[in-house]
Structures are given as structure tokens and as C-alpha cells.
Amino acid sequence: MSTASTGAVAITGIGLLTPAGSGAEENFRRVCSGVSAAATDPELHGLQADFSCRVPGFDANALLGRRTAWKLDRFVQLALVAARQAVADAGLDPTSWESARVGVVLGNSLGGTATFERQHRAYYEGTPEDVSPLMIPMGMVNMVAGYVAMDQRIHGPSLVTATACASGASAVGTARQWLDAGLCDVVLAGGTESAISPATLTGLSRMGALSGRKDDPGAASRPFAADRDGFVAGEGAAVLVLERERDALARGRRGYARITGFGASSDAHHATAPEPQGAGLERALRTALADAGVAPDDVDHVNAHGTSTPLNDLTEARALRRVLGSSPAVTSTKGVTGHTLAAAGAVEAAYTALALHHGVVPPTANVTELDPEIDIDVVTGAARRARLDVAVSTSLGFGGHNAALVLTTS
Template identity: 55%
Template sequence: MTADIAVTGLGMVTPAGLDTQSTWRAVCDGRPTAATADQLVGLPVDFCCSVPPFDAAQSLGRRTAYRLDRATQLVLMATEEALHDAALDSRTWDGARVGVVIGGGLNGAQTWETQYQRLRDSGPRHISPLLIPMISPSTPAGEVALAHQAHGPSLVTATACASGATAVVVARDLLRSGQCDIVITGGTEASNTPLIATGFAQLGALSTRCDDPAGASRPFDRARDGFVMAEAAAVLILERANEARARGRKPRALLAGCGSTTDAHHPTAPHPYGRGAKQALRAALAEAALSHQDVAHVNSHGTSTLRGDAVEAEAISTVLPSGPLVNSTKGVLGHSMAAAGAVEAALTVLSLQHSLVPPSANLDRPDPAFDLDFVTKVAAPRRLDAALSNSFGFGGHNVVLAFRTP
């Protein structure tokens, strides 16, 4: 089944705010959110980007909030906003035709660590009987389905930092195959914990600017020294465009093409010449029937790592020589890993809608090796008919999403 796939709703919970509008405003203003975190004090890297405080019991109900890990709480909150934005009511839809695909990463990290601490300090009687469902990788998708009586396929994708983008690709496939009429898709991550932060620090992946957290995430800057951990969730509602219009809903944007490849090169490092990234870019363009000249904007993966940014910059300049506007919103939001691809897909949709490309925060001195048209300091107004969102992950996962205006 071939059909235009529409994005009809967005929901976001990020370090910049508990809704889509707050996040969009912060990234357009270029306001970094990284700060020292109480739970990380005393560690080699003691800062991250955290979601603002919220009352999970009030948002989700006390009993529901109590039995869920933070990552699942975040994605449920984002789903509520996305469904409202799409003007969909799960109490009235045919749940058999609704699917859920959520990108997951280190799901349950917070629960793992707190429950192990209880076991060590107080013994097995103090372990929650809900431990296993709280940490199960399948739980975020299952809980979204449960909350909204979605009886179609319910899946979790795990492609490291590309997981949220991979979820969007799978959701698109469910619509094109005719298995679903509506798919709730996105990604979630909540692993700003001592063990995970230490693990990334030991790997040498994190910025060590403990004296300047707000200036630590510096994608494509010559002084970049690693990424900043973040938590977030983002949800996109996908439907076939003709069916969305038939119910009176104008698409925010169309998902025109997707490219997915694997480097098969190294457990954590990208292919040195960006082979897989370039293949994914070309595949997304081909499926969307776009030339490089049609693409006015690339929301890059841009994590602020030395090697990752260099490989991505070379891939973009090679495949898109026409010079689209390039940004990275991780200077503001940090790197939310499994959620990042969904967050950035949503922001790319908003850029198309508003004809505006947010700036890359902290990109004060672009690396002279990169031949790209970076947006810095202030948001750039620009007519945007088509844009790409890049996501790359450990294990060599490469996903590129191509969006265009309806």
C-alpha cells in the first residue's frame, strides 16, 4: 500500500519543558539546559540535562505512576499531548487499527539502580514486586497501548541512539502495509543515573566541562569534547495523509522517505568515511524523490563528539553539496539517546511548519574542517519545503528521516 504518511500530532517532554511549545521556544532561543545534578555529585562528570520537576501522580494517576519507571512515565506524558494535538480520542477509536512503536534504550536504568541499592542495603524483602515489569524493555510500548486501548502491533525498537528514529520508520511501515490506520511512535530515555553516567565517562564519550555545564555540549565546535547526557521523550502520531484529511486534520508535515543502514564496522565508533551515514542519506532522498537541491535544512545528529561530528559533517557535505542549513539541538537539550531521534524528528517537523531553523547553541567557533552552512547564535528564517533529520547510534546504526511540507 503506497500512501503519503502524515504527522498529525506531536508531544514532547524534554529538559527544556514538559510540552512541545516549551521545547520549541527554548531551542529557538538557543538556551542550554545542562546543569550539575545532585545524583551525580562526586562523579567524574557531575552534570546532565534533566526534565524539569513534575508530579507524576498528578499527571498519570498515583497508582499508575507508582508502578512505572521514569522512562515510561515520560513517554506516557508525551503521548497524551500528541494525541490531543492530533485531535484523537482513544475512547472512540477502533483500537484494533492502532499500533504503538517506541524507541527504547537503557530502559529502567533508574529502577535498576535504586532497587539494587535496596537489595544490598536492606535485603530481598524490600525489593518491589513490580521490579520486572518496570525494567522490561517492552514496557514503554505496552503501557502506551494499555493507556489508550491500542490493540494493534505494540513494539519497541532498540538501535541505540537511533532508536527513536527507527521507531518512526517501523511505524511508517505498519501504515503502508495496511496493518494500522494510526500509529503512536517515538522514543524515550531516562538514564541520568550514577552508573550510566560513570559508564559513559569511562568510555570517554562525555564532555568533562564540570565547571561550565551550560557550555559543555558544543556540536561541530572546534572545542567540543564529548556529549552531555539527557533524558526526554517525544511522540509523533502518524496516519495516512488522505485519511487524516478526511477527518478534518491537516498534516503538520509528511514523512516522505526513510533511510536505514548499518556500518558493521565497530561497536561504538562510526565508519571513518561515513559509509553507512552516506548510504542512509541517499536512501532517504531516493525514497522521498528528492534531489540534494530540494533539501533546505538538516537537523543533524551532532552530539559534540570529536569523531562523530566529523564523520557526519563529511557525509552531509558529500551527499548534500547544495549547502542546506545545518543545526544540532543537542547544544540546548543534550543527548537523550533513545529519545533523540524522535525529539529531533519532531523539531524538524516544527522547523518546516514555522519556516525557521533553530540555532546550534555553543557553536562559537565552527571546526574549520567542516564545510557546512551552520545556523548559530539566532534562529534562521528560511522557506523550507523539505528537511532531513539524522540519527546515528552505537553499533553502527544509521537512520535518516526525510520530511516535506503537505
């Protein structure tokens, strides 16, 4: 639950590495195109779900240097590059900022799963001496905040939020609270995940969470569609530079949008299934709206969690309909990016800010027939231009975690 804010928080920089591309503008163009990034994945050959949404053309050695890249799991590599993008986009210089007044809070859930799989194989196929001494720091969830702090010369608080697929949204909400409490003047907030590995995908497949459309991966992620059958696993990182709006304006930066409300709740219902009526999400959403001081009728746009699973999409749609009615233009950008898991809330907060900034709602990809039980205005087919002043981004996670962010125009 959040407390009333004493001032708006501006998003002054955005860093994005997702299946939709690198950087804010490339990402937004791709999600507005409605063309899915899903494709057959050679690393998943032989699995029931042998397709995914990967970050295209990511070369950690070229972007970070070999001496840095080799000691980091991919989820940290992605976050480091996204953080560098965001700081540069905000026009800030880590060599000159007051580092003790800068913080970092990032969402992650699964950590270095690929590292653990490789080292597990090395142990059982070889000897203990074949296991890397870097296995633990490469795999630990918290290390992504630590490495970003090292890379960006940050001496303020650092933290990783782990609320499953709500982790990125939880991080952004936490960062806003830090700024409001006066703990920091600048916070790098976001999320990262890169867990597309055989064991992880097999586990998700065995749960029945993944789409089975292996013959047509590009059409597999179809949020809110009548024939949706599961999500497509993705990877990515998003980092937002957050500052108090008055501080940003003082240095000549208006920002893409403002974070004005945050709400969180727990379903206390089931390990992986959402509460059927979406009561937990409703509580988080109403808290966020109250925190922002906006009425439900004020909301113009929702970037929904919209995973493309039968349970999530119906549950979420019910909650959105009860709280916001049928007026807001709703999208799920996971039709393009797949589900980036712990990064999703931050990625989608960035897309929401860009939608407000450009006055454009991206379409929900691959929806030819909306689920008849879903009674909200889902944008399909093509991007929709509209006057957008207030928007909401919603996130749900295993364990019953719910988070909602309210964003407004700068």
C-alpha cells in the same frame, strides 16, 4: 532499508517532554532561543560528569496519578505523558477510535536503569524480600510500548525498537512502513529515555563520551564546534501521531509535516565509534532520499545527530557534505537539550517537523568557532528564518546503527 511508499504519512500530533520543556510549542521556543538546559545535577554529586539535562518540573504523580506513577520507571512515565499530549494534539479520542487499527512503536535503549540500580542496592544492603516484585516490569525495555497501549486503548501492533541513539528514528520509520503496508490507520511513534543515573553516567564518562566542562555545564554541549569535547546526557520523550495523509485530510487535519522517506543501515565497523568517513550514514541518507523521491539539491534543512563528540560530528559532517553539499541549513538541537539517547531521533524528528511548519531553523547552541574541517552550513548564533520545503533528520547509534528520515511540508 525502506520500500517505496504508496502515500504520504502526516504528523498530526506531537507530544514532547524534554529538557527544553513540555509540549511542542514550548520546546520549539526554547530550542530556537539557543539557551542550553544543562545544569549541575545533585543526583550525580561526586561524579566526574556531575551535570545533565533533565526534563524540568516533571511531576509524575500530578500528571499520571500516584496509583499509576509509582509502578512505572521514569522512562515510561515520560512516554505516557508525551503520548497523551500527542493524541490530544491530533484531536483523536482513544475511547472512540477503532483500537485494533491503532499501533504503537517506541524507541528505547537502556530501559529502567534507575530502577535496577535502586533494586540492586536494596538486594545487597538488605534481603531478597526488600526487592520490589515490580522490578522486572519496571525495568524491561518493551514495557513502554505495553503501558502506552494500555493507557491509550490500543489493540493493534506494539513494538519497541532498540537501535541505541537511532531508536527513535527507527521507530518513526517503522511506523511509516506499518501505515504503508495497511497494518494500521494510526500509529503512535517516538522514543523515550531516562537513564541519568550514577552507574550509567560513570560508564559513559569512562568511555570518554561525556563533556568534561563541569565548571560551565551550560556551555558544555557544543555540536560541530572546534573545541567540542563530548556530549551532555539528557532525558526525554517524544511521541508523534502518524496517519496516512488522505485519512488526516478526510477528518480535517493537515498535520505539521509529512514523513516521506526513511533509510537505515549498519556500519559493521566498531561497537561505539562511527565509520570514519560516514559511509553507513551516507547509505541510509541516500536510501531515504530515494524513498522520498527527492534529489539531494531539494533538501533545505538538516537536523543533524550532532552529539558534540569529536568523532561523531566530523563523521556526520563529511557524509552530509558528500550527499547534500553545503546548501542545507544544518542544526543540532542537542546544544540545548543535551543528548536524549534513544529518544533523540524522535525528539529531533519532531523539531524538524516544527521547523518546516514555522519556517525557522533553530541555532546550534554554544558554537563560537566552527571546526575548520566541517564544511557544511551550520546555523549558529540565532534562529534563521527560511523557506523550508524538504528537511532531513539523521541519527547514529552505538553498534553502528544509522537512520535517516525525510520530511516535507504538508
